[in-house]
Amino acid sequence: MCDGYDSFAENSFLAHVDDLEQKYMQFPECGIITAQPAFDKPCSKSTETSESEIIATDGNLTEVRTRDYCHSPKTLSLQENVTIEPGDDLLYDVPCSQALYLEKTEDSTSDLNKPSAKESYPLPSHQNLNEIPVEQPQEKKKLSPKSTESDPSRRRSLKDRLKSAMTGNAKAQTPKFSKRKQLKEAILSEEINVAKRTMESSSDDLGPFYSLPSKVRDLFVQYKGIKKLYDWQHTCLTLTCLQQRKNLIYSLPTSGGKTLVAEILMLQELLCRQKSVLMILPYVAIVQEKISSLSSFGVELGFHVEEYAGSKGRFPPIKRRGKKSLYIATIEKAHGLVNSLIEDGRINELGLVVVDELHMIGEGSRGAILEITLAKILYTSKTTQIIGMSATLNNVEELQEFLKADYYTSKFRPVELKEYLKINDTIYEVDIKAEKGYTFSRLLKCKYSDNLKKMDPDHLVALVTEVIPNYSCLVFCPTKKNCENVADMICKFLNKDYLKHREKEKCDFLKNLKNVSNGSLCPVLKRTIPFGVAYHHSGLTNDERKILEEAYSTGVLCLLTCTSTLAAGVNLPARRVILRAPYIATQFLKRNQYQQMIGRAGRAGIDTVGESILILQEKDKHLVLDLVNSPLENCYSHLGQEITKGIQSLLLSLIGLKIARNLEGIYDFMCGTFFGIQQKSLSEEKSLWEISQKALEGLIEKGLLQRQSVCKNGEESQCDLQITKLGKASLKGTLDLAYCDILYKDLKKGLEGLVLESYLHLIYLTTPYDMVSQCRPDWMIYLSRFNYLSSAEQKVAAIVGVSESFITKKASGQAIKKEVDKNIVNRLYLSFILYALLKETNVWSVSEKFNMSRGYVQALLSGAASFSSCVLHFCEELEEFWVYRALLTELTKKLSYCVKADLVPLMEVTGVLESRAKQLYDAGYKTVAHLANADPEVLIRTIDHLSRRQAKQIVSSAKMLLNEKAEALQEEVEDLLRPPPDTPGTVAPSSKNDELTQDVPH
């Protein structure tokens, strides 16, 4: 077992090294190899460069790097043992890590040209450490003796690194290493060490790139095309408060480039401080996008990227001894993760928590969960830094008080945004200085036929044709249906020339779209895509949405009609953004929502200007002034409003996690919440104490908490609180406490006669309660398609109390004597849909059969997958439900990947959805290992409609997943083989010894 697993780990190491090699071969301009020209520049010729100049001269990265080391006395002071003497060999001018590298490349320049450098240096497994070439530079003379010999820590780190590589190698059957590869690994590790020391030694000193290895800068150029930081980004990153590790909120307009600052801070934490990082993002799709884009950083820089979204993510997370983890999580999953870390006493592992779209703290139950998560971190870990960012914050002071954070803001936007309003055929420019808030801009020139006027009273066709097809345009619509209608309507009046624009690519795209949809194609999209137009809303499947976004990003599609969901976080900018009406459904737009939508206008690096046009009717004119001119809305805590998902769930976990023991403790915690802070300023009717007390009583009534008298000195005194078994189960299942009671009853009833001839009964039990109320069963459609209930369906229906005759009567509209509880009937209907999905594994055919949107059916499926894992955790805490445990483990997997079993392993890779998994499988990539070892160039050639960027992301994500699995196994083996310290008759090893043996499996 050991052998097999060890060679597995070794492979991943090789893959890592291979990847580095590939990268340097492909991108010589970004690699260490190009450091060489820097040697030609004598140090004395460069001028002293200040930090800000370094940023400004980023165009020549290598030069900057060299100067950095050459002249900055600050930097030099960090490399304690490197002395510089004028007139010495030029090699003194480069970081010692690079000198070491160059020495070796000189030594082996011919190897660089060998096609199979990989196989040139087979190291026999018995080779001892001293024989590793890198430890014995043959041309030592060339280097400053101090730079290589008198820095023991550097030597040790190199040695350690190679030692562990060798250990892995020794276990492999056919060990093959390249000297160059080892060197590259060593150099990176060396740079990280330098950066780490920089961080520790002085807070003013910056390493090559904000205390990070210069490689990080190269990666930003390579993967994100970011060559130079904006001034504000530099200012923000060098704020004193950040250097003092204080919490920070920063706020900039949309597209201001907030993400980059957060990413640099996260890398500093992972690489220099060697702590794990949690990044909280609002939606699953955004988490997945981030995983895909940061996996390559993880693979190249040596940290884990772990997905906590949907049904993915492990509680508690695997404890890593080596590389640190970047957890990228949705709000709900972040909460689960933090709870599990607190429970295990590991919360201090989190060095940094980053919250994107911080204003979401004021939005409904998700806002309450975000608040709870942050409040718990603040209360339980004094060493975890919190960074929040947003484009739409108003009451910052309250948020600052809550997060104990400093604040940074700037109005910077890389591309100017011009705001317009359209009333009838006049366009006005928003101008806060003007009396009305806007000034006349122009009259819309358009010749509309009578027919067109009738069909398009808002002149949408005229407005979009001013920009498309050469520029992109987004049209926000109030409803999903309206998106489809508007897309269709616009295409009816578009000139035939639009069909010719990128015709071949659109044709290919349509084929691809049909492919991802199992051969089906939405008739609206079929009509609009040839014009470069599509709609985008939650009725689409994830696959469809993903490839539509891709086609829009690359300009194949030039116009998307969309709902407000597109505004939040997804990076799909446009030259022009049109708001079809100032409404979302029937609600007048809020200032924040308006700001987020118009913020999509203006692409950094592509457009020179962005414009937004809000279409208004005369009747709404008076409301608009507020919309465009008033300050952003404050965000308010929802902790108190959301009883079962908010305050009660918080109090239950405070007792359950032993953060508080009684009302006093709870009150102390509550004072520090955002709710507590706002409560103070709002001085509502009830005090915080009373509110907490009431919530506690609710929990006691529900049987989730119980009072326990504590005896002190023989007297009953303080009354502590204790979590009950049901409370613990609800906590573990992260249930909405409104449903814990009914779930318990349903599961209990299920035990009396569990129908196991199909999955249906189990599915029924894991159908999410919160989706039940929106469901409108149409039994007529159901029966007309399926004719009758299958025997499994009959049995389950009977057990939950719905008879077949009830269903037939419902379908035919007959009167029913005894109505059944609507919640049960709806839930049963939803479980029939899920059951059909598991059988057919085809969202399209099922949504057609049930006459529901494919997007809804897919959302139901992912909701059921998440809830099923919640029910599983619930059952794990209650002995009487032991039988469900094995069954639900299997069911959760089935619901999570409702596809043919063969595709499941491929879909574990972030960003690989069903259609892509099918393509890959058919092309022979059947496992994660196949993907991790794939050559992106070959993938592009063999897989249709796969861009180079996607191919690289798939390979990086697969490598990341494989590494993670390998390391988890490795650590498990080490734990198994480590003698327990309390083994009778043995002396417990000291903690120092323990550390030393960590890298070496026994």
Ligand SMILES: Nc1ncnc2c1ncn2[C@@H]1O[C@H](COP(=O)(O)OP(=O)(O)OP(=O)(O)O)[C@@H](O)[C@H]1O
């Ligand atoms: N220094 C830079 N140089 C060039 N492009 C940059 C730079 N910083 C960020 N960008 C790019 O600008 C775009 C917008 O950045 P980002 O997504 O971070 O904006 P944001 O501030 O988070 O906006 P939002 O509030 O809309 O989420 C991205 O495409 C990003 O790659």
Ligand SMILES: [Mg+2]
């Ligand atoms: Mg952002």
